[in-house]
Amino acid sequence: MELPKGCQYCIRGEKLVLFITGLCNQNCYYCPLSEKRKGKDVIYANERQITSIEEVIEEAYLCSSKGVGITGGNPLLRIDRTCEYLKALKDEFGEKFHAHLYTTPDLIDKEKLEKLQDAGLDEIRLHPTKIFNEGANTEYYKLLLDKLKLCMEYIEDVGVEIPSIPNMEKEILNLAYKLDEIGVKFLNINELEFSETTYDTLIAKGFEVKDDISSAIKGSEETALYVSENFKGNMIINYCPSSLKDNIQLRNRLINRAKNVAKDYEVITDEGLLLRGIMIFDNKEDLEEIAEILRDNEVEFEIVENKIYLNPFVLEDLIEEMKRARYEIKFSAYISEVYPTVDALEVERIPLVTKKLKFRRRK
Numbered sequence: 535m536e537l538p539k540g541c542q543y544c545i546r547g548e549k550l551v552l553f554i555t556g557l558c559n560q561n562c563y564y565c566p567l568s569e570k571r572k573g574k575d576v577i578y579a580n581e582r583q584i585t586s587i588e589e590v591i592e593e594a595y596l597c598s599s600k601g602v603g604i605t606g607g608n609p610l611l612r613i614d615r616t617c618e619y620l621k622a623l624k625d626e627f628g629e630k631f632h633a634h635l636y637t638t639p640d641l642i643d644k645e646k647l648e649k650l651q652d653a654g655l656d657e658i659r660l661h662p663t664k665i666f667n668e669g670a671n672t673e674y675y676k677l678l679l680d681k682l683k684l685c686m687e688y689i690e691d692v693g694v695e696i697p698s699i700p701n702m703e704k705e706i707l708n709l710a711y712k713l714d715e716i717g718v719k720f721l722n723i724n725e726l727e728f729s730e731t732t733y734d735t736l737i738a739k740g741f742e743v744k745d746d747i748s749s750a751i752k753g754s755e756e757t758a759l760y761v762s763e764n765f766k767g768n769m770i771i772n773y774c775p776s777s778l779k780d781n782i783q784l785r786n787r788l789i790n791r792a793k794n795v796a797k798d799y800e801v802i803t804d805e806g807l808l809l810r811g812i813m814i815f816d817n818k819e820d821l822e823e824i825a826e827i828l829r830d831n832e833v834e835f836e837i838v839e840n841k842i843y844l845n846p847f848v849l850e851d852l853i854e855e856m857k858r859a860r861y862e863i864k865f866s867a868y869i870s871e872v873y874p875t876v877d878a879l880e881v882e883r884i885p886l887v888t889k890k891l892k893f894r895r896r897k
């Protein structure tokens with residue numbers, strides 16, 4: 535079965551995640567938003583906090599994005615901002631730049647759908663929160679189905695996206711048949727995960743971690759698989775495991791960005807991170823001397839304050855060479871592994887020279 539279009543861009547790492555606001559009118563106990571985003575009216579393009587349309591376009595270029603997933607919070611609480619950003623992306627990258635948006639059924643109305651249609655939205659995904667928080671009654675299902683039908687009048691692809699709550703197979707199957715009956719295109723079921731903000735709540739509710747290597751919740755996968763195996767309708771049911779999000783989607787997105795932002799001396803790892811060698815000097819004279827050697831040998835490098843940034847493998851060779859030649863220069867050195875994001879968050883530091891080795895100065 536074919537994946538929903540938005541998911542195809544996501545898996546290839548070609549989706550720009552546009553977090554349009556942290557504001558939300560729901561209060562899901564499993565909401566994974568971090569403290570710095572939850573309830574805050576902030577905008578992020580992938581991992582980068584932004585304040586303008588120019589920045590979102592720049593980020594889309596840097597990540598070689600071919601589509602956008604507009605999320606939050608609840609984007610419909612900032613409908614004009616959502617449409618303004620969406621239209622700007624469509625104008626810049628063309629009609630084929632695929633756009634999907636996540637929201638809840640309660641905020642859907644004709645006026646907002648018209649605006650989204652005019653801005654070029656291709657796909658909408660409704661999250662029926664009530665089913666998973668309080669349990670839904672007939673009235674809520676009616677509202678959900680009516681809102682989905684309304685969406686179908688304006689947006690080409692209409693789907694539903696839900697968390698896979700352990701032991702809710704029956705409710706989810708029941709939902710799936712109702713959606714199928716009215717022609718909803720797909721049901722996306724996400725594996726439930728612990729996050730920094732939900733850990734205590736989920737533990738208090740009796741959920742357990744699946745294994746030692748992930749933050750996924752025990753039983754969530756089984757529930758999703760039960761639904762996909764037992765559903766006999768026509769609608770696409772797509773299960774999205776947390777490992778797919780972390781290992782493939784994020785990795786591909788980082789690789790795409792790394793290819794565009796890596797300096798000549800940096801090495802891109804298989805995970806899409808950047809490796810760089812760094813030398814730190816106590817005095818400028820020593821730094822200049824090493825810089826001169828690097829220039830003589832046509833080695834790519836960059837000077838930032840009292841540091842030299844260079845290829846990590848060249849740095850290792852250089853240190854060996856300096857030890858052999860017994861240079862008398864004081865410096866420390868390490869290999870730094872960073873995200874290819876704006877903040878260049880460091881994930882690992884491998885020390886090479888820690889004790890300010892003294893090499894004898896060249897005559």
Ligand code: SF4
Pocket residue numbers: 558559560561562564565566567606607608638661663
């Ligand atoms: S609708 Fe989404 S953003 Fe809002 S509280 Fe629920 S999970 Fe969080």
